[in-house]
Amino acid sequence: MPALRVPTNEFAGGWVSLARWCKATGLAAPSCRAAAPLPTYALSTTNGSLLFRAGSQVAHWDGIELRLGFAPQWIDRQPYIHALDLRKTVEPLISGNWRLCSNSAPVLVLDPGHGGEDAGARSAVERRWEKQFTLDWARRLQALLTTNGWQVFLTRTDDHEIALSNRVAVAEEHKADLFLSLHFNSAGANTSQAGLETYCLTPTGIPSTITRGYSDDWALEFPNNAFDAQNLQLAYRLHRTLLEVNGHLDRGVRRARFLGVLRTQQRPAILIEGGYLSNPREAHRISDPAYRQKLAEAVARGLGIQL
Numbered sequence: 645m646p647a648l649r650v651p652t653n654e655f656a657g658g659w660v661s662l663a664r665w666c667k668a669t670g671l672a673a674p675s676c677r678a679a680a681p682l683p684t685y686a687l688s689t690t691n692g693s694l695l696f697r698a699g700s701q702v703a704h705w706d707g708i709e710l711r712l713g714f715a716p717q718w719i720d721r722q723p724y725i726h727a728l729d730l731r732k733t734v735e736p737l738i739s740g741n742w743r744l745c746s747n748s749a750p751v752l753v754l755d756p757g758h759g760g761e762d763a764g765a766r767s768a769v770e771r772r773w774e775k776q777f778t779l780d781w782a783r784r785l786q787a788l789l790t791t792n793g794w795q796v797f798l799t800r801t802d803d804h805e806i807a808l809s810n811r812v813a814v815a816e817e818h819k820a821d822l823f824l825s826l827h828f829n830s831a832g833a834n835t836s837q838a839g840l841e842t843y844c845l846t847p848t849g850i851p852s853t854i855t856r857g858y859s860d861d862w863a864l865e866f867p868n869n870a871f872d873a874q875n876l877q878l879a880y881r882l883h884r885t886l887l888e889v890n891g892h893l894d895r896g897v898r899r900a901r902f903l904g905v906l907r908t909q910q911r912p913a914i915l916i917e918g919g920y921l922s923n924p925r926e927a928h929r930i931s932d933p934a935y936r937q938k939l940a941e942a943v944a945r946g947l948g949i950q951l
């Protein structure tokens with residue numbers, strides 16, 4: 645019988661008493677912020693503070709939303725967090741003083757979502773498409789970064805369709821240090837949904853925030869899972885700076901396993917959904933070149949560029 649394939653990031657743990665974990669890691673004990681309707685706790689560290697609620701996967705790090713894999717539990721009047729959430733979300737955020745890469749001239753591959761026949765989402769306010777806005781956003785960001793010493797390559801520079809695997813191949817070809825895929829969102833007929841979502845690959849052993857009907861096998865380990873911590877740190881940084889320009893419409897740093905442009909990447913890789921084209925107010929903003937310039941500047945600031 646073949647040996648069972650045990651994911652490398654699996655470790656005994658399950659539910660961990662946060663008070664015990666804080667003691668073991670030298671952090672102050674979590675403090676109770678509210679007892680009802682759900683017990684709400686804060687974990688304060690010198691690098692930031694995590695606010696979370698028992699029974700909810702929605703947590704906040706320094707006021708910015710992120711999704712845990714498992715809703716924290718309330719056991720014997722104490723908060724418990726899943727060991728994988730501690731390792732894959734809480735620990736990377738606490739140790740947040742991460743350098744993007746050691747390369748003095750970082751290589752970034754930017755992926756303007758969609759193209760050609762695959763137009764992406766349609767704007768609610770005009771006959772224009774996601775594929776046009778993502779390419780313009782990427783070009784603006786490329787200009788900002790190249791004047792600051794970065795090498796930036798686009799997976800497409802015109803309006804043609806390109807397979808997800810070929811987008812990954814562009815990053816391989818240029819030995820990219822980082823990969824960013826740029827998209828805008830759609831909620832179909834729901835015109836009120838609005839805000840920013842930033843995605844990274846789901847770590848092994850954790851359920852995804854969103855599956856869009858695809859299977860979500862928690863046991864799978866992809867090449868990009870080697871970068872779980874950097875993915876989350878990068879996603880959080882870019883999410884934070886983008887919220888400064890979109891009026892803090894925050895739908896959270898999320899995780900998904902089905903995104904083909906992320907999971908085989910051999911480098912930190914994230915996907916940004918920069919607002920809803922199905923929401924007339926956001927679609928109006930996205931159609932404004934000055935707003936797209938602000939989105940590009942926000943990503944550049946998140947990458948550590950002083951503008």
Ligand SMILES: [Zn+2]
Nearest residue numbers: 757764827828
């Ligand atoms: Zn898209």
